[in-house]
Amino acid sequence: MKHEGIHQQKYCLLCGAKFTMYREYQKYCSRYCRHRNWTINNKEKVNEYGRKYRTSENGKRVLVKHYASEKFKARIIAYQNTKGYKEYKKQYAISDWGRLKARQYTHNRKARIKANGGTFSAEEFVSIVEAFDYTCPCCKERFNLNELTPDHIVPLSKGGVNSIDNIQPLCLPCNIRKGVKTTNYLNVIAL
Ligand SMILES: [Zn+2]
Numbered sequence: 001m002k003h004e005g006i007h008q009q010k011y012c013l014l015c016g017a018k019f020t021m022y023r024e025y026q027k028y029c030s031r032y033c034r035h036r037n038w039t040i041n042n043k044e045k046v047n048e049y050g051r052k053y054r055t056s057e058n059g060k061r062v063l064v065k066h067y068a069s070e071k072f073k074a075r076i077i078a079y080q081n082t083k084g085y086k087e088y089k090k091q092y093a094i095s096d097w098g099r100l101k102a103r104q105y106t107h108n109r110k111a112r113i114k115a116n117g118g119t120f121s122a123e124e125f126v127s128i129v130e131a132f133d134y135t136c137p138c139c140k141e142r143f144n145l146n147e148l149t150p151d152h153i154v155p156l157s158k159g160g161v162n163s164i165d166n167i168q169p170l171c172l173p174c175n176i177r178k179g180v181k182t183t184n185y186l187n188v189i190a191l
């Protein structure tokens with residue numbers, strides 16, 4: 001075989017681009033392709049490195065910042081609107097595993113409500129919504145009654161009671177964003 005040297009033309013083994021060699025026995029067009037090829041052949045090491053980084057103090061900080069960014073939110077919303085994701089959700093919901101998870105979720109929620117105590121009626125919820133003038137106290141936008149969800153100010157998972165004085169009407173996106181944090185928007189709005 002002919003000796004491969006500097007200035008010879010060659011095709012990158014990874015991306016197939018034509019390049020001029022700047023090193024002997026060069027296989028890839030760029031350091032990027034060389035690195036990409038290494039990551040493909042060393043998936044274990046890459047995953048291990050990622051795991052370590054994500055659990056490190058610095059990694060955690062970077063991730064929290066990333067998850068809170070508008071860019072990340074926009075990407076998630078765009079992804080949720082793709083046909084592929086909608087189809088996946090549909091298939092998941094009717095799959096054995098999806099059904100099991102849904103049952104488990106309902107069961108756990110019921111058990112928590114029972115353990116924490118308290119009940120509230122639909123009428124009570126409607127009167128709270130009216131007091132808020134059909135406005136989500138988090139994003140301050142107006143909604144229809146069926147677009148507002150009862151949110152536990154102190155989450156059930158943190159021992160919050162399932163009674164009307166622990167309930168505030170949030171729109172679904174705000175409710176999801178709130179997660180298991182304890183945020184009382186009732187203080188923010190004048191009733
Ligand atoms: Zn390349």
Ligand SMILES: [Zn+2]
Binds near residue numbers: 141
């Ligand atoms: Zn909202």
